[in-house]
Ligand SMILES: Nc1ncnc2c1ncn2[C@@H]1O[C@H](COP(=O)(O)OP(=O)(O)OP(=O)(O)O)[C@@H](O)[C@H]1O
Ligand SMILES: Nc1ccn([C@H]2C[C@H](O)[C@@H](COP(=O)(O)O)O2)c(=O)n1
């Protein structure tokens with residue numbers, strides 16, 4: 001385990017972090033969806049949302065909406081983090097996630113692009129760990145070169161281009177993914193909670209594998 005993963009493990013959760021062993025049947029189910037920028041997190045979350053009655057909460061999308069909300073005190077800071085490919089402080093992101101969960105009134109959530117670093121993880125544990133049941137961490141694996149191609153293609157075809165879908169921001173986002181997010185995936189892997197899926201394949205094929213994973217998930221009934 002890397003040093004940073006070790007730090008995560010001793011982040012003060014005392015083991016009660018919604019790690020799959022504390023489900024009382026009433027807490028909302030959460031699947032964290034992680035992977036490199038462009039690995040297909042948003043694409044797969046939308047497919048699961050449509051098929052399986054999950055709410056898709058993209059941390060990045062929630063932050064983008066907050067950034068554009070008139071009068072938001074966090075808007076400028078969020079934009080700076082996005083351009084620099086760095087991670088917004090968890091107090092902002094976790095509150096947006098919790099509010100969206102409460103507003104939905106639903107029970108099954110795909111939390112896309114979170115937790116991205118130790119600050120995210122520890123903030124979630126503190127604010128949400130005891131209130132949620134983590135089913136597993138879906139890790140979509142695809143090489144950087146392919147992800148870069150996908151993002152450039154997304155930017156070329158979008159009516160509104162994301163401020164971070166350019167080569168300079170992308171390089172920084174990948175660095176952040178390697179340095180900050182991979183240790184989080186390693187941490188969950190050490191707890192047996194990572195489900196790795198090869199995301200190089202066509203979206204439908206990847207989706208079918210995820211559906212099978214969900215069917216095999218203890219304590220979760222596929223809709
Ligand atoms: N399995 C796939 N095969 C081919 N193209 C894909 C696949 N999955 C996603 N894409 C395309 O790649 C681009 C990026 O996908 P998506 O937005 O889902 O990635 P992401 O992981 O959410 O990225 P980000 O972290 O930047 O939000 C999109 O244009 C999408 O249509
Ligand atoms: N937990 C998160 C998720 C996202 N962000 C910021 C920084 C990312 O580069 C950007 C885009 O996220 P994406 O849509 O690619 O998942 O949003 C963050 O700070 N913290």
Ligand SMILES: [Mg+2]
Nearest residue numbers: 041042058060
């Ligand atoms: Mg996305």
